[in-house]
Amino acid sequence: MKKKLVLIGNGMAGVWCVEQLLKLAPHKYDITVFGSEPHPNYNRILLSSVLAGDADMKDITLNDWAWYKDNDITLYAGQTVTKLDTTAKTVTTDQGLQVSYDDVIIATGSLPFMLPLPGADKEGVIAFRDIKDCETMMETAKKYKKAVVIGGGLLGIEAARGLLNLKMEVSVVHIYKYVMERQLDETASNMLRAELEQQGMKFLLEKGTDVITGKKRVSGLRFKDGSSVEADLVVMAVGIRPNIQLAKDAGVEINRGIVVDDFLETSIPHVYSVGECAEHRGVAYGLVAPLYEQGNILAKKLAGLDAGEGYQGSVVSTKLKVSGVNVFSAGDFVEKPGTRAVRVQDDFAGVYKKVVIKDGKVIGSVLFGDTSDGSRIFSMIRSEEDVTGKEREILLGSGGATKTGIDFVAAMPNDEIVCGCNGVSKATIVQAINEKGCASVNEIKACTKASGSCGGCKPLVADLLTYTLGADGVKTVKEGICGCTTHSRDEVVAAIREMHLTTSKEVMNVMEWGNPEGCSKCRPALNYYLGMAWPVEHEEERESRFVNERNHANIQHDGTYSVVPRIYGGVTTPKELMKIAEVAEKYNVPMVKFTGGQRIDLLGIKKEDLTSVWADLDMPSGYAYGKALRTVKTCVGNTFCRFGTQDAIQMGIDMEKKFERLNTPAKVKMAVSGCPRNCAESIIKDFGVVAIDGGWELYVGGNGGVKVRSAELLVKVKTNEEVLEWNGAFLQYYRENGRFNERTSDWIERIGVQSVRDALESKEVRLALVERIEKTLSLTVDPWKEIIEQERLSQILQPLKACESIPVEK
Ligand SMILES: Cc1cc2nc3c(=O)[nH]c(=O)nc-3n(C[C@H](O)[C@H](O)[C@H](O)COP(=O)(O)OP(=O)(O)OC[C@H]3O[C@@H](n4cnc5c(N)ncnc54)[C@H](O)[C@@H]3O)c2cc1C
Ligand SMILES: NC(=O)c1ccc[n+]([C@@H]2O[C@H](COP(=O)([O-])OP(=O)(O)OC[C@H]3O[C@@H](n4cnc5c(N)ncnc54)[C@H](O)[C@@H]3O)[C@@H](O)[C@H]2O)c1
Numbered sequence: 001m002k003k004k005l006v007l008i009g010n011g012m013a014g015v016w017c018v019e020q021l022l023k024l025a026p027h028k029y030d031i032t033v034f035g036s037e038p039h040p041n042y043n044r045i046l047l048s049s050v051l052a053g054d055a056d057m058k059d060i061t062l063n064d065w066a067w068y069k070d071n072d073i074t075l076y077a078g079q080t081v082t083k084l085d086t087t088a089k090t091v092t093t094d095q096g097l098q099v100s101y102d103d104v105i106i107a108t109g110s111l112p113f114m115l116p117l118p119g120a121d122k123e124g125v126i127a128f129r130d131i132k133d134c135e136t137m138m139e140t141a142k143k144y145k146k147a148v149v150i151g152g153g154l155l156g157i158e159a160a161r162g163l164l165n166l167k168m169e170v171s172v173v174h175i176y177k178y179v180m181e182r183q184l185d186e187t188a189s190n191m192l193r194a195e196l197e198q199q200g201m202k203f204l205l206e207k208g209t210d211v212i213t214g215k216k217r218v219s220g221l222r223f224k225d226g227s228s229v230e231a232d233l234v235v236m237a238v239g240i241r242p243n244i245q246l247a248k249d250a251g252v253e254i255n256r257g258i259v260v261d262d263f264l265e266t267s268i269p270h271v272y273s274v275g276e277c278a279e280h281r282g283v284a285y286g287l288v289a290p291l292y293e294q295g296n297i298l299a300k301k302l303a304g305l306d307a308g309e310g311y312q313g314s315v316v317s318t319k320l321k322v323s324g325v326n327v328f329s330a331g332d333f334v335e336k337p338g339t340r341a342v343r344v345q346d347d348f349a350g351v352y353k354k355v356v357i358k359d360g361k362v363i364g365s366v367l368f369g370d371t372s373d374g375s376r377i378f379s380m381i382r383s384e385e386d387v388t389g390k391e392r393e394i395l396l397g398s399g400g401a402t403k404t405g406i407d408f409v410a411a412m413p414n415d416e417i418v419c420g421c422n423g424v425s426k427a428t429i430v431q432a433i434n435e436k437g438c439a440s441v442n443e444i445k446a447c448t449k450a451s452g453s454c455g456g457c458k459p460l461v462a463d464l465l466t467y468t469l470g471a472d473g474v475k476t477v478k479e480g481i482c483g484c485t486t487h488s489r490d491e492v493v494a495a496i497r498e499m500h501l502t503t504s505k506e507v508m509n510v511m512e513w514g515n516p517e518g519c520s521k522c523r524p525a526l527n528y529y530l531g532m533a534w535p536v537e538h539e540e541e542r543e544s545r546f547v548n549e550r551n552h553a554n555i556q557h558d559g560t561y562s563v564v565p566r567i568y569g570g571v572t573t574p575k576e577l578m579k580i581a582e583v584a585e586k587y588n589v590p591m592v593k594f595t596g597g598q599r600i601d602l603l604g605i606k607k608e609d610l611t612s613v614w615a616d617l618d619m620p621s622g623y624a625y626g627k628a629l630r631t632v633k634t635c636v637g638n639t640f641c642r643f644g645t646q647d648a649i650q651m652g653i654d655m656e657k658k659f660e661r662l663n664t665p666a667k668v669k670m671a672v673s674g675c676p677r678n679c680a681e682s683i684i685k686d687f688g689v690v691a692i693d694g695g696w697e698l699y700v701g702g703n704g705g706v707k708v709r710s711a712e713l714l715v716k717v718k719t720n721e722e723v724l725e726w727n728g729a730f731l732q733y734y735r736e737n738g739r740f741n742e743r744t745s746d747w748i749e750r751i752g753v754q755s756v757r758d759a760l761e762s763k764e765v766r767l768a769l770v771e772r773i774e775k776t777l778s779l780t781v782d783p784w785k786e787i788i789e790q791e792r793l794s795q796i797l798q799p800l801k802a803c804e805s806i807p808v809e810k
């Protein structure tokens with residue numbers, strides 16, 4: 001005779017456990033499931049995506065009604081178990097139904113914590129936990145305008161983003177000085193906040209709520225410091241509490257959660273618990289991956305199989321589900337005595353990465369902007385791999401000892417979980433590829449659910465595809481330029497040209513952007529594409545630019561700026577040097593430094609001094625901050641060097657004078673060397689010129705940064721005029737075809753240098769490109785000259801209005 005198993009709680013953890021049990025011992029139990037919600041088991045994680053409009057209610061069902069039927073499970077949806085009698089071994093529901101059991105699993109999840117504030121019972125004050133809350137928010141947004149979310153954690157920020165998408169004005173009230181302090185350090189948190197502010201979210205930090213105001217319905221919040229904010233809707237997202245009352249009333253041992261041992265058994269025999277309600281070794285988890293691990297162990301135990309050492313606890317990782325924002329956090333990411341950290345921060349790309357290391361092991365990590373290393377780093381944390389001596393390679397990747405990409409997935413054990421949100425292992429994904437013919441990330445998602453929830457495992461799934469099928473076997477799926485749209489760069493640029501779209505708003509409307517405000521990825525990209533396509537009609541959208549470009553200066557980590565005047569070809573004069581020295585003294589510039597591009601950098605300038613520093617210098621801007629031509633480095637060439645065959649200095653000066661102020665998809669560095677000894681390092685520049693006997697070799701696509709790449713030969717030419725012609729044609733071709741933020745090294749790697757050679761081969765094409773670049777160049781003005789001129793004209797000496805917050809650079 002079959003034993004009777006009762007599951008209390010029809011949520012993600014409990015049903016997962018039952019699913020695993022059915023796989024291991026399909027005929028052992030008669031199973032009865034009780035769930036308070038009137039739905040079959042659904043993916044709670046995806047409620048954020050439903051609210052944000054990225055998923056439909058119907059997409060989030062995990063086990064439909066038929067699944068319960070097909071597996072002979074009796075489901076009582078919409079019934080709450082109100083009594084558990086562990087002596088009589090029965091459960092009783094709010095509708096008077098009584099069912100007996102041999103084994104019972106309590107999987108009642110959590111309850112959202114509602115701050116016990118005066119006014120918390122008013123209409124319009126809700127939590128964000130279930131389908132009902134999600135529907136309430138969507139309905140409220142149709143009638144009301146102002147939403148306030150209390151709590152700037154994962155849930156609060158995902159709720160706020162969803163409400164923005166529903167066209168509400170949203171403020172996030174947070175008690176601490178920076179948001180998501182449980183997942184991020186201050187640097188990453190500030191970058192996140194800046195990005196979300198750009199998307200229209202407002203933040204009220206270090207605010208303790210005192211009262212929720214309003215009559216029947218909420219009208220606002222009053223804070224302990226006396227300030228207030230208006231609100232038609234208040235969403236509380238200040239954490240969760242394990243739902244333990246039923247177990248407590250039944251005499252089961254309780255601490256914060258329901259206390260369980262390594263086999264998920266409670267203090268009372270035959271009573272088990274998994275999920276957010278369970279407390280294992282003092283920890284009650286709030287993410288699905290550990291809950292699934294618990295479910296796997298309990299399923300083995302109930303099936304009568306060897307569950308090994310049992311559940312040993314989990315290290316968790318999180319990923320914020322907000323489109324266009326990549327945030328990852330795992331393990332113990334706060335530096336403490338005895339730990340050391342490797343940090344990489346690129347303000348231009350809006351990327352921040354940190355790994356914390358203790359005793360030679362990675363114990364935690366925070367990634368912002370680029371989370372593609374997340375799964376790999378998370379795996380290192382879990383495996384406690386010894387990284388001594390290769391700490392820096394974890395983030396800087398040198399093809400050395402720490403495995404990356406394909407090597408990493410190849411070395412993964414088959415049973416390792418790739419997708420924590422859906423409990424999908426490497427073996428299951430490889431099987432889906434080999435046996436079910438899945439050839440894209442989307443097909444794997446449809447087949448196994450992997451990558452369908454938080455999306456954090458997508459890069460790993462993609463690597464597994466390439467590893468299993470080889471690069472040629474993987475179906476390339478069209479990727480939108482950012483999470484706001486499914487349209488690719490080429491589609492966007494084609495629409496801009498064909499429909500004569502001249503503003504970002506037009507592009508977003510016509511191309512039906514999912515997120516009508518855009519994000520930090522698409523806004524600057526659109527601004528660039530529009531300016532490139534319509535240099536005359538398009539009006540620069542300054543607010544879309546990153547802080548450095550808006551301020552025409554390079555912000556430093558202490559909030560001061562650096563000033564780099566242009567010094568053509570790296571050639572200066574005593575007079576110019578004296579002027580720079582005078583300015584440095586006058587403004588107490590803390591550091592004067594030569595740059596790698598043969599310029600002089602005045603570091604540590606105060607924001608309010610920028611305009612007068614530039615006025616006193618009276619030199620052109622070196623664009624050291626922009627996606628533009630930066631520098632043309634030169635060697636002394638035949639002017640002084642005995643090996644030189646051409647005048648490298650003059651060539652470099654001519655190139656720099658011709659193309660200065662040019663906007664490009666990403667920064668461009670150029671160099672001219674007077675002979676193949678290459679002292680100006682032309683071979684690692686975007687456009688490198690090397691003198692040879694009787695002419696010049698032109699190289700493209702070099703890079704001396706994190707990913708070093710040797711430039712490839714584009715063409716050999718004879719005259720200086722030809723150098724300028726090819727230089728102009730190449731830059732314009734890159735401007736018209738490169739993706740925003742794509743360096744020439746990545747672009748050429750992607751399209752192949754031969755395609756560039758083919759495109760520029762025809763003189764006619766080259767001249768047409770040159771004509772277009774000349775047109776653009778004729779419209780450029782020096783930003784500081786313009787600012788100074790405007791100030792002179794209006795005769796008002798206003799301090800520079802730089803951005804008060806520190807927006808994220810991309
Ligand atoms: C909006 C949102 C987004 C999230 N995003 C992520 C994410 O990206 N990644 C991640 O890992 N986690 C995320 N989480 C957390 C994740 O959803 C939970 O960790 C997970 O759902 C918990 O599973 P559970 O089964 O323990 O509890 P639940 O899913 O809450 O299930 C418990 C069920 O039991 C029912 N129940 C309670 N008491 C009784 C009773 N007495 N009788 C009958 N039924 C009862 C409840 O109604 C509920 O349906 C998110 C949560 C929310 C709310
Ligand atoms: N992407 C994801 O992984 C994801 C998304 C949503 C929810 N979740 C999970 O759901 C659960 C609930 O999320 P959460 O964000 O509510 O929990 P949380 O505990 O992670 O965050 C709550 C936040 O509210 C703040 N807070 C506390 N009291 C406050 C007050 N009086 N005023 C203002 N702020 C206050 C805290 O400082 C904290 O940052 C968590 O377990 C979370 O992991 C995960």
Ligand code: SF4
Pocket residue numbers: 635636637638641642643644645648673674675676677678679680
């Ligand atoms: S590259 Fe050649 S010409 Fe230029 S400095 Fe070096 S050796 Fe001299």
Ligand code: FES
Pocket residue numbers: 418419420421422450451452453454455456457458
């Ligand atoms: S890890 Fe979240 S979807 Fe795979």
